[in-house]
Amino acid sequence: MGTIDTHFRADLSVDFCGIKAPNPFWLASAPPTDKAYNVIRAFEAGWGGVVWKTLGEDPPAVNVSSRYSAIYGKNREVLGFNNIELITDRSLDINLREITAVKEAWPDRAIVVSLMLPCEEHYWADILPKVEATGADGIELNFGCPHGMPERGMGAAVGQVPEYVQLVTSWCKKHSRLPVIVKLTPNITDIRQPARAAKAGGADAVSLINTINSITAIDLDRMVALPTVGTASTHGGYCGTAVKPIALNMVAEIARDPATRGLPISGIGGINNWRDAAEFIALGAGCVQVCTAAMLHGFSIVEQMKDGLARWMESKGYRTLADFSGKAVPNTTDWKYLDMNYKVIARIDQEACIGCGKCHIACEDTSHQAIAKLVDPASGARRYEVIDAECVGCNLCEITCPVQSCITMVPQQTGMPYMNWTQDPRNPRAEKVPTAA
Incomplete structure (x- = not known):
């Protein structure tokens, strides 16, 4: 048996639907990517790319206070994170100028711009050339936000209707030359349906999952949920470690669906370390997006993520991410x-x-x-x-x-051959297994 060659340095670079980056670790569209100051600090720390916090129409959204809550484990470890923050509350002009400047200063890093607009074509036709002029590498359509924006006919209100997903995606392909990534909502029965719709609309890739509708806790003294705004609260978007199993499953469903097999996937949801990232990549993700871990621990965590992933790849003989991307998909079945x-x-x-x-x-x-x-x-x-x-x-x-x-x-050695439930005689609807002539 041959030995594994570990005398090489793993190559972490990615080419995700035409978007190149030095590593697969990107910051997701969220507070960490809200302005140039944050993004520059992230790039200095070593992140391979960012998805700029979602831009919308002017005047910009107005946020409330407070905005976050959490579920804790032992020693106050944050297991789940909840937020009711909306898209960017800064003007479109300021965001576009900052994106242009950052891309000029950091040409080797991926900058994808997240967008959310009403379901009318003229809004998209107007903003897309402006985004393209910044030099950004791609756009991500935010069809996942579960709070605030759906009440305005955007976010998850679009992502939960495959016909809308396909329609808006097709508008973006019509009015822009940039790669189009469709961000999917997990607040749906079958994630394959919007993924198929995105592909039918011409999407270059999908990203998932966005946050999950949630109420994390109730203040039993005040009888109001957290986070509290005055004397009331609302449901928010749940993310962090707790959502990783849900995200992995949905990524796998898209990766193994014959209708979407081969569609590039950006994995999101509970990625805290290199192992989490490797699991998403093994299920077909071409890159990963991180938010909660960066918010809790700072941008420097990316160095541990990069180093850990590279060392593990070298120990397994994987020279590039493509060497193990999707390797777990054939072993995932019904x-x-x-x-x-x-x-x-x-x-x-x-x-x-x-x-x-x-x-x-x-x-x-x-x-x-x-x-x-x-x-x-x-x-x-x-x-x-x-x-x-x-x-x-x-x-x-x-x-x-x-x-x-x-x-x-x-x-245990049972001495019995492979037999699945469709063949099992205990199944009242078992299929007959052909016998040898």
């Missing part, structure tokens, strides 16, 4: 095609076990009573062992165990 004959059983490393009993409690109370609690009569010492005949391999014990790798799921 439930009905999973192997019904595959089986794993939990194993407890007795030397690593601290005897806390969490695995036993979880299995005994809520699962399959497959972990026995054994007590030494003489010493009173506790020991936990898996009852193989009862274990269904659900992973709950492994998840609840506080000691990493103490409990592992071990594949």
Whole structure:
């Protein structure tokens, strides 16, 4: 077996639907990209690109105070972040002048301009040449904002209607030569529908996910949700670590859908480190956008992201992002095609076990009573062992165990061939499997 060549430096550069950048880490359209000052600091820190905070018609939007709230884990770690901030509250002219200046000063970095306008073609026909004149590399259509703007017929109000997505996308392709990226809302039943519509409208790429409708918490003394504006609140957009599983699933759905397969994807949602980025890329993303992590930790986190991704790629023998982009997509399928004959059983490393009993409690109370609690009569010492005949391999014990790798799921040799649910005789609508002649 050949050895992996690690005597090279991984190339993190990207060419995303014609937009080139030195690395795949871009700042998403949000407060961190609201003005030249922030964007310049981001580029100095090493970010490969930015999506400029959403521009709209003049007069600009007016924001409220306060705007943010959060869900916390232990030690006040922010797990989920909620905001009710709108698009840019600065004039179109100021934004366009700053975009022009920053692009001239940083020609090697990607600058994509996010746009949100009413669903009338003349608004788009008017603004697109102005954006193109800045030298920006592309535009992103904000069809995802779930608060404030939908009440005005924009944002998610467009993204939730595939016909509108296709129509506005086609206007942008008609009135601009720049690559068009359509930002999709997750507040929809089937993410594939707006993605297909974007492609039908001529989109060069899609980006997802935008934020999820949410109310993070209630102040039980004042009886009002957070963030609070005076004596009232409203639903906002949820992002951060907590939304990553939802984002990964939606990216995968688009990547493996025959109707959108091959459509470039910019992955967004809960990206905090290089591993998160690698997971999005493995599911088909060509670049990733980051917001919450930068807001919580500052722009310097990009250096750890770049270094970690490069080192991991080198350890795996991946010279470029294309070497592993989409590699997890073929292994992502519908439930009905999973192997019904595959089986794993939990194993407890007795030397690593601290005897806390969490695995036993979880299995005994809520699962399959497959972990026995054994007590030494003489010493009173506790020991936990898996009852193989009862274990269904659900992973709950492994998840609840506080000691990493103490409990592992071990594949079993069943001697049975692959069989999915469409072929399973226990399925009342199973398909007949052809037999050899």
